[in-house]
Amino acid sequence: xxxxxxxxAVSAVVTFGFSFAIYRLAMRFKLYPAIRERDVHTxxxxxxxxxxxxxxxxxxxxxxxxxxRYSPLIQAVLADPRPVFAILGAGLLIVVLGTLDDFLDxxxxxxxxxxxxxxxxxxxxxxxxxxxxIGGIVVGSSLASVIITIFVIVLVMNAINFIDGLDGxxxxxxxxxxxxxxxxxxxxxxxxSPQNYFSLASFITVILIGACIxxxxxxxxxxxxxxxxxxxxxVGLLMATSAIAVTGQFGPSVLIQNVGRTQLLSAFLxxxxxxxxxxxxxxxxxxxxxxxVSAGRxxxxxxxxxxxxxxxxxxxxxxxxxxxxxxxxxxxxVGFLLFSFAPTVPSWVGIVFLVVGFAxxxxxxxxxxxxxxxxxxxx
Numbered sequence: 001x002x003x004x005x006x007x008x009a010v011s012a013v014v015t016f017g018f019s020f021a022i023y024r025l026a027m028r029f030k031l032y033p034a035i036r037e038r039d040v041h042t043x044x045x046x047x048x049x050x051x052x053x054x055x056x057x058x059x060x061x062x063x064x065x066x067x068x069r070y071s072p073l074i075q076a077v078l079a080d081p082r083p084v085f086a087i088l089g090a091g092l093l094i095v096v097l098g099t100l101d102d103f104l105d106x107x108x109x110x111x112x113x114x115x116x117x118x119x120x121x122x123x124x125x126x127x128x129x130x131x132x133x134i135g136g137i138v139v140g141s142s143l144a145s146v147i148i149t150i151f152v153i154v155l156v157m158n159a160i161n162f163i164d165g166l167d168g169x170x171x172x173x174x175x176x177x178x179x180x181x182x183x184x185x186x187x188x189x190x191x192x193s194p195q196n197y198f199s200l201a202s203f204i205t206v207i208l209i210g211a212c213i214x215x216x217x218x219x220x221x222x223x224x225x226x227x228x229x230x231x232x233x234x235v236g237l238l239m240a241t242s243a244i245a246v247t248g249q250f251g252p253s254v255l256i257q258n259v260g261r262t263q264l265l266s267a268f269l270x271x272x273x274x275x276x277x278x279x280x281x282x283x284x285x286x287x288x289x290x291x292x293v294s295a296g297r298x299x300x301x302x303x304x305x306x307x308x309x310x311x312x313x314x315x316x317x318x319x320x321x322x323x324x325x326x327x328x329x330x331x332x333x334v335g336f337l338l339f340s341f342a343p344t345v346p347s348w349v350g351i352v353f354l355v356v357g358f359a360x361x362x363x364x365x366x367x368x369x370x371x372x373x374x375x376x377x378x379x
Contacts, residue, residue: 001186003071004202008210010063015056015214022048023218023225033102045223047102050230053211054095057238058088060207073198083200086125087241090118091234094157098230108300112154115233119153120146122241127200129244149244156243157236158300159281162288164232165308167221169322173329174235175212177277178205178242180333184340185246204242208235221318239278277333280307280325315368324365331357 026032026046035044061084068074078084097114100106128145129152164170185201212235218225227235284307289299311321335357338350363370 003067003074003198004182004186004206007060007064007067007203008206008213011056011060011207011210012214013056014059015052015211016217017214018052018055019049019215019218019225022046022052026225045226047226047228048099048230049215049219049225049227050095050098050232050234053215053227053231054091054234056211056214057091057207057234060210061088064203064207074203077198077200077203080126082125083122083127083245086122086127087204087238090121090237093118093121094233094237095230098228098233102228102230108298111229112300115154115157116150118237119150119157122153122237123149127241127244152244153237153240155285156240156278157233159278159285160236160239161229161232162285162306163281163308163325164227164229165306166318166322166325167223167226168216168219169308169325170227170232170235171212171216171219172322172326173278173281174239175209175216176326176329177333178209178212178239180277180330180337181205181239181242182209184337185242188340199245201242201245204238204245208238208242221322276336277329279332280328283307311365314366315372324361327357327361327364331361 023046026048030044031048032044032046064074065078065081068078093114097106097111097118101111123146127149128142129149130145160170160174163173182202182205185199185205189199189202215227215231219227288303288306291305292299292301292303308321308325311324312318316324331354335350335354338345338353339347
């Protein structure tokens with residue numbers, strides 16, 4: 001575990017350093033786009049944080065190759081370096097595409113084509129979805145695996161990108177979700193393979209956590225710099241890839257065999273948990289697509305009707321809206337994580353946690369409306 005933390009720390013420090021340097025350069029040379037009508041911020045702010053995060057992630061991966069000389073566990077994971085090179089190549093493509101979009105406002109077809117190309121690179125070089133959480137179905141062919149993998153990666157990238165509208169929102173949601181996912185992948189690896197507790201999924205996740213920690217000080221409200229499309233898509237790429245990497249190491253049949261048939265839910269968690277963690281971004285994504293298509297527009301046409309915009313319109317402050325997203329993410333992700341520790345943690349604990357958490361989050365979310373209704377009734 002100390003090796004994982006060291007790699008994450010390297011990613012965090014490097015990301016912080018590059019964030020500072022890029023911010024200074026951006027402000028000196030005015031490398032920031034004009035404020036758009038749908039934007040929440042009121043002063044010009046650079047959107048180059050994704051570049052700093054990518055550099056931190058790249059150095060984190062590079063540092064792991066250096067440490068691998070002295071750690072047999074890391075050396076075993078990196079014995080086939082193709083997945084790492086695929087992730088870095090796809091990440092570079094995404095960062096270039098996102099940066100161009102932030103400055104040139106590319107059309108949605110160009111952006112989508114770039115996303116499919118990046119996802120295709122990852123799938124082509126071996127990080128593929130091998131099983132599905134539907135009765136332990138194993139994907140029947142390599143072609144089907146590649147196609148499903150590409151669509152999953154593109155879906156997650158866009159879901160993350162769609163909620164990137166408030167200071168610290170994506171970074172915080174990603175931090176909470178990835179910490180929970182790291183706990184899950186590490187614990188399940190230790191239980192199924194005590195002598196080899198290091199996995200590609202944990203490796204990717206801890207590097208992403210480090211990059212998010214390093215960038216958060218610059219993105220916290222009021223933000224000095226945004227991650228932009230490049231950062232949001234990069235976060236989505238790594239989150240999807242780490243989840244998919246788990247299915248390559250632990251299919252449902254393996255987990256049932258090693259963890260126990262009474263823990264069937266644990267067999268589905270490797271692919272279910274990442275989607276559960278992103279339940280709010282996915283909800284926002286679905287609502288946005290339905291809303292725009294129903295109006296006869298492209299599903300990628302920007303507007304000011306995302307969930308975070310609605311929270312602001314409801315009466316929440318900027319920070320309150322961000323913390324509401326954090327709360328929903330934490331409740332859902334931790335609640336489902338508890339199921340993975342059965343029978344040590346009884347299933348009813350997870351159920352109670354989810355029910356109480358949902359109730360509290362719902363009350364907090366609707367608090368401004370409830371207060372207005374109470375005042376109207378008093379009058």
